[in-house]
Amino acid sequence: MELWREVLNCVESVRAYLRSSSVSYDVVGQNPFGDVSKGFDVEAERIAEKCLAQVLGEVAFLGEETGLRVSGTPKWIAVIDPVDGSTNFTYDIPWASISLAIAPYRESARVRDVTLAVVAEVFRNVTYIYRGGSVEVLGAKRCGRRAQPAPIVLGYFDNECSHKPILKYTSSNARKLAIRSLGSAALDIVYVGLGNAEAFIDSRAKLRNVDVVAAIRIATALGAKAVDCSNGFRDALDIEVCEERRVSCLAVAYSDEQFNRVLSALQ
Structure with missing residues (x-):
């Protein structure tokens, strides 16, 4: 299986958890940025990191819930926001996403170095993927870019x-x-x-x-x-x-x- 598809499967695992009955909304602490962490934030990030470690091997993580973690000699850096829109998710407002970016690891890495990026809607089966210099939209009725932007x-x-x-x-x-x-x-x-x-x-x-x-x-x-x-x-x-x-x-x-x-x- 192609690497990007394996990474996408990791994102799907997070989405499946967030839609499950085992989600916890309890406050469990604070993240490195000083924001409240809830059970679903921490568990979603754990699921993503465990899966990505299996897929990518030596990988460093920059996560919203755990900050930067580097061990060994990583080949990749994975930037993860497991639930972007946590307040919406908590109150069933259907506008939240899973955000994941992967770049070759080096301390000077920037957004422009990202080789694979995924933003997946939590409440719909719609996923936006950057790979190979282009963007794919999976699951949406409209997949292309509008000729003129909405006002x-x-x-x-x-x-x-x-x-x-x-x-x-x-x-x-x-x-x-x-x-x-x-x-x-x-x-x-x-x-x-x-x-x-x-x-x-x-x-x-x-x-x-x-x-x-x-x-x-x-x-x-x-x-x-x-x-x-x-x-x-x-x-x-x-x-x-x-x-x-x-x-x-x-x-x-x-x-x-x-x-x-x-x-x-x-x-």
């Missing part, structure tokens, strides 16, 4: 400062835009790549690289533009994947037209 901005804000760039972006647009905060950044970013929304903006300083690495690889391969605006502007493909890192500001746009307006809104 929707996806984003998050918790104060006036993080709300401002979203409002600035929408006010600069000639057409009326809807604003939505859905609860899974990975799915949001992939949807921008597909053209189901035209932009994603989050400047709350709450995202982590584990949340977005796979999604950025998929979206940019579809043709989207992504910027890490945490400290100035840099290509989001240069976000590190071999260390725990907050992404204080991230924006993704469908194409150059929307990207230029996003950059203006963030200034």
Whole structure:
């Protein structure tokens, strides 16, 4: 069996667990980023890591629940967010995903080095896969990229400062835009790549690289533009994947037209 299919089977094992009756919603501690960890977060990551270790052999892990773990001489780094959209998942709001990215291991590895990326919807049998420089969509009625993006901005804000760039972006647009905060950044970013929304903006300083690495690889391969605006502007493909890192500001746009307006809104 091809390696990517074996990795995909690992993701399917996580999805099967999350849909099972054995899921635990109990709070069991905090993750390395200081967020609450629930039983299903920890168990989903354990299932993924156990399976990936069998498939990939010597592999380092950067996980939302356990942080960075390196042993031996790893060939690969696997970046895992087992449940992106934990609050939605807890309350049966059907917008959550499993996010996994794999790159050859080296300390300087970046998003652009990712060779396989998977974002899998938890509540639907829809999976987005980056491999070999292109993107496949499994299980969706619509698999291609829209010729024109939907008039929707996806984003998050918790104060006036993080709300401002979203409002600035929408006010600069000639057409009326809807604003939505859905609860899974990975799915949001992939949807921008597909053209189901035209932009994603989050400047709350709450995202982590584990949340977005796979999604950025998929979206940019579809043709989207992504910027890490945490400290100035840099290509989001240069976000590190071999260390725990907050992404204080991230924006993704469908194409150059929307990207230029996003950059203006963030200034």
